[in-house]
Amino acid sequence: MDIFSLFSFAGGLGLFLFGMNVLSEAIARQAGGALKSALEKITSSRLMGALLGLVVTAVIQSSGATTVMLVGFINSGIMSLQNAVGPILGANIGTTVTAWLLALNDISGTSFALQLVNPDSFVPVLAFVGAILLLFFKRDRTRDVGSMLLGFAVLMYGMSNMSDAMGPMKDSTAFQSALIALRNPLLGVAVGALIAAVLQSSSASVGIVQAAAITGVISVSNALPLIMGINIGAGLIVLLSAVGTNRDARRAAWIYILYNCIGALLWIIPLCIIEAVGTAEWLYSSIDAVSIAVLHTGYKTVNTAIMLPFSRQLISLSRCIIRPQPTEQKIEMLDDNILKTPSVAVARCRELTADMAELTRSTLQKAVSVVQKYDDTLAKEVSEMESRTDYYEDNINNYLVKLSAHKLSAADTKEVTKLLHGINDLERITDHAKNVMEAGRELNEKSIHFTAAGTAELSVMCRAVEEITNTAVEAFIREDAVLARQVDPLEQVVDDLRTTLRDRHIERLRAGTCSTTLGFIFTDILTDLERISDHCSNIAMSVLQLRSTEYEPHRYEAQYKATDADFNALYQQYQEKYSI
Numbered sequence: 001m002d003i004f005s006l007f008s009f010a011g012g013l014g015l016f017l018f019g020m021n022v023l024s025e026a027i028a029r030q031a032g033g034a035l036k037s038a039l040e041k042i043t044s045s046r047l048m049g050a051l052l053g054l055v056v057t058a059v060i061q062s063s064g065a066t067t068v069m070l071v072g073f074i075n076s077g078i079m080s081l082q083n084a085v086g087p088i089l090g091a092n093i094g095t096t097v098t099a100w101l102l103a104l105n106d107i108s109g110t111s112f113a114l115q116l117v118n119p120d121s122f123v124p125v126l127a128f129v130g131a132i133l134l135l136f137f138k139r140d141r142t143r144d145v146g147s148m149l150l151g152f153a154v155l156m157y158g159m160s161n162m163s164d165a166m167g168p169m170k171d172s173t174a175f176q177s178a179l180i181a182l183r184n185p186l187l188g189v190a191v192g193a194l195i196a197a198v199l200q201s202s203s204a205s206v207g208i209v210q211a212a213a214i215t216g217v218i219s220v221s222n223a224l225p226l227i228m229g230i231n232i233g234a235g236l237i238v239l240l241s242a243v244g245t246n247r248d249a250r251r252a253a254w255i256y257i258l259y260n261c262i263g264a265l266l267w268i269i270p271l272c273i274i275e276a277v278g279t280a281e282w283l284y285s286s287i288d289a290v291s292i293a294v295l296h297t298g299y300k301t302v303n304t305a306i307m308l309p310f311s312r313q314l315i316s317l318s319r320c321i322i323r324p325q326p327t328e329q330k331i332e333m334l335d336d337n338i339l340k341t342p343s344v345a346v347a348r349c350r351e352l353t354a355d356m357a358e359l360t361r362s363t364l365q366k367a368v369s370v371v372q373k374y375d376d377t378l379a380k381e382v383s384e385m386e387s388r389t390d391y392y393e394d395n396i397n398n399y400l401v402k403l404s405a406h407k408l409s410a411a412d413t414k415e416v417t418k419l420l421h422g423i424n425d426l427e428r429i430t431d432h433a434k435n436v437m438e439a440g441r442e443l444n445e446k447s448i449h450f451t452a453a454g455t456a457e458l459s460v461m462c463r464a465v466e467e468i469t470n471t472a473v474e475a476f477i478r479e480d481a482v483l484a485r486q487v488d489p490l491e492q493v494v495d496d497l498r499t500t501l502r503d504r505h506i507e508r509l510r511a512g513t514c515s516t517t518l519g520f521i522f523t524d525i526l527t528d529l530e531r532i533s534d535h536c537s538n539i540a541m542s543v544l545q546l547r548s549t550e551y552e553p554h555r556y557e558a559q560y561k562a563t564d565a566d567f568n569a570l571y572q573q574y575q576e577k578y579s580i
Contacts, residue, residue, distance in 0.1 A: 012161025012211075017204055019155030026147035046311050049086020050304060056087070057094025063202065066091040067238045067256045069344065072337035075249035081318075084252050085311040089259060092231070093300045098203035099293040102156075102210050127153035140409040185225040185268050185275065192229020202234035206296055210289040221283040223292050224271065227299055228264040235260055245335065251318035258317055263303035334399045345403050346412045346419075349396055353419050353426075356392040357473045359385055360426045360433075364469050364532065367433040368462045371440035371525065382437040386430045393427040421542045422476055425535040429469065432528040432535075439525050451513055454522060457501050457580055464494050464578045465529045472536035475543050487540035489570035493578055494533040498526050500580065 057066045067088055073079040126149045133146025196205040209226050212218055235257040242253035274283065287295070307314065334352070338345045363385040366378050400416055408416065443449065450458065468490045475483035505522050508514040514522075 008161055009211075012158045013199075013204070013208070015154050015158030015161060016207060017158070017199065017201065019151045019153070019158055022147055022151030022154065026144045026151060046086040046308055049083060050090030050093075050308055053087030053090025054094040055090075057091040058097040063091040063095035063256075064234055064237050066094070067253070068337050069341060071238070071242050071245060071249045071252050072335035072344075074252050075245040075335040075337070081248040081251055081315060082311075085255060085314060086308070088252065088256050089304045089308055089311075092256075092259060093297070093304055095202055096293065096297040096300055099206050099210065099289075099296045101152075102207050103290040103293040123153045123156045126150075127157075140411075144409070185221075185228075185271050188222065188225025189229035189232065189264060189268065192226035192231075193233035194229070195226075196230040196233030197236045202230050205230040205234070206292065210292050213287060213289050213292055216286045218287055218292070219284045220287060220295065221271075221275070223287060223295055224267065224299070227292075227296055228260075228267060231260040231300075232257070232264060245337075247322050249335075251315070251322050254318045254321050255314050258314055259303065259307060262307065263299070266303065266306065267299065334395055336402070339402060339406060342403060342406045342408050343412055345399070346408070346415050349400060349403070349419055350415065352392065352396055353422055354477045356389055356396070356423060356426050357476055359389055359392070360429050361469055361473045363389065363430045364433040364436075365466060367437040367440070368466060370437045371443070372459065372462070374440050374444035379437050379441055382434055386434040389427050389430040393423050396423050418542050422539055425538045425542075429532050429535050432532045435528045436525055439521050439528075442521060446517070448515070448518055450518060450522060451508060454505060454508065454514065454518075457504065458522070458525065460578050460580050461494070461497050461501060461526065461529055464490065464497060464574070465532055468494060468533050468536045472539045476539050479543060481544055484540040484543040485566060486570055488537055489567050490574045491533045491537040492571055493574040494530055496575070497578060497580070498530040501526055 053066060057063050070079065070084045070087055074081055074084055130146045130149030130151075130153060133142050134150060135146075137143055137146070192205065195208065196202050199205055206227065209218065209223055209230075213223075235253075238253045238256045242250045334345075334348060338348060363382055366385070367382050369375065370379050370382060397420065400420055404416060449455075468487060471483055471490070472487050474480065475487065502523060505514065505519060509516070509519050
């Protein structure tokens with residue numbers, strides 16, 4: 001191989017890796033949410049888990065990416081280690097699909113059907129259509145389809161370049177000598193592992209072996225050890241992805257490594273014996289790209305079939321490597337590994353924000369209970385719950401900022417915007433709920449009480465605020481526009497109640513039936529409750545406003561209040577319900 005052939009090979013490899021990256025990212029953007037939902041529904045059935053791992057990997061073209069996703073799910077508490085083993089093993093079969101796609105380059109013939117499936121015939125068309133979709137259309141889904149087609153075309157062009165660059169090597173004695181050296185299975189495994197570790201892709205590494213097959217000097221004795229090593233070396237990126245995760249997530253990464261190491265041992269021992277005996281001439285016969293795809297798939301399928309029944313033993317081995325600790329209880333809320341699949345990351349943020357919303361609702365309910373009848377245990381729970389919502393807000397907010405730096409679909413961009421607004425309002429609600437609880441604690445510590453009239457009036461206000469919070473939270477979680485439209489009329493009623501109750505309390509102060517201290521506490525509670533209703537209005541408006549592109553949030557709200565007949569009807573209903 002001269003220097004120019006080397007340049008051509010390097011360029012082909014670059015196109016191959018770039019095309020695979022573009023293809024995988026485009027598929028992940030469009031299919032990531034569905035893949036996540038599928039993976040989350042894994043049952044204890046190891047076979048179904050393996051089949052699902054196979055399908056997911058066949059779609060996104062990378063067993064490493066699937067395993068990294070699973071590592072992220074385990075670290076985030078979405079999936080257990082036991083349920084992840086099946087998909088990890090199945091993913092190893094799914095990754096062999098790429099080798100079959102690359103084997104299309106070996107198809108030749110004069111018939112129309114054979115020419116039609118030859119990449120030289122259809123890849124240029126895919127590249128053209130992909131470029132048109134990517135350059136002249138604005139819809140995210142259409143552009144992602146364009147990226148998939150263009151990525152696949154670039155991948156195939158890269159493979160063709162590598163094959164062409166390897167052509168002259170069939171007459172190279174140095175190359176033939178190197179391959180003869182690789183008949184030593186251990187050396188072949190080491191070289192394969194090195195190639196995959198450098199390229200960080202088993203599919204690309206197997207593609208290089210397929211490209212080299214054009215020389216006619218690649219045999220089973222060369223290819224099989226290389227495939228073994230490639231699958232071991234590809235585990236490096238999975239292992240690196242697990243750095244900083246919890247112990248079960250790191251065990252999942254090690255299960256991926258153990259699977260490939262044990263699989264290599266299952267094949268290398270008999271291969272060494274056959275090599276030593278030297279009776280199997282078929283080991284040294286030339287094979288092509290299609291045969292390598294068959295060999296790769298057979299190797300992975302046999303390994304999975306053997307090891308799937310021993311899933312528990314794989315978990316035990318991983319626990320021997322990553323030892324359990326008594327303090328091993330904490331689960332991270334979010335994992336940076338799933339940022340590589342934005343739709344999955346957005347879905348996880350949505351789930352956590354829904355959890356935060358439920359926590360916010362419970363915090364307010366307990367805070368109101370503390371004011372109505374003081375309970376020290378409940379007061380402490382309110383403080384703890386407020387701290388937890390702060391933790392949610394910090395983690396989700398920082399994660400969404402990281403997520404915003406990735407390319408998102410239009411739907412995911414809207415969802416991120418809604419979540420950023422939502423977590424801020426939810427956190428502020430719990431702040432005000434804690435203030436309400438502190439007011440109840442102050443009343444208890446000073447042994448003072450509101451008048452019967454003040455208590456009854458405050459009870460009405462609390463019920464109204466609890467209802468508006470429940471409605472806003474439900475509308476937010478369910479993305480329900482009908483529920484969201486019920487929030488603002490009630491918010492207006494809460495505003496009216498605050499004004500009325502404040503005026504009545506001032507009258508009691510003037511009449512001397514209420515102390516100044518009680519007056520301050522009463523006014524503070526009213527203010528916090530009214531602020532809670534304001535944040536509920538913000539949450540509801542974010543749900544409604546994201547369904548419309550015509551208005552800015554404040555313009556949308558003003559227009560809604562001024563013209564919507566339902567608003568006025570609901571306002572009247574709530575006025576009657578919370579009349580004092």
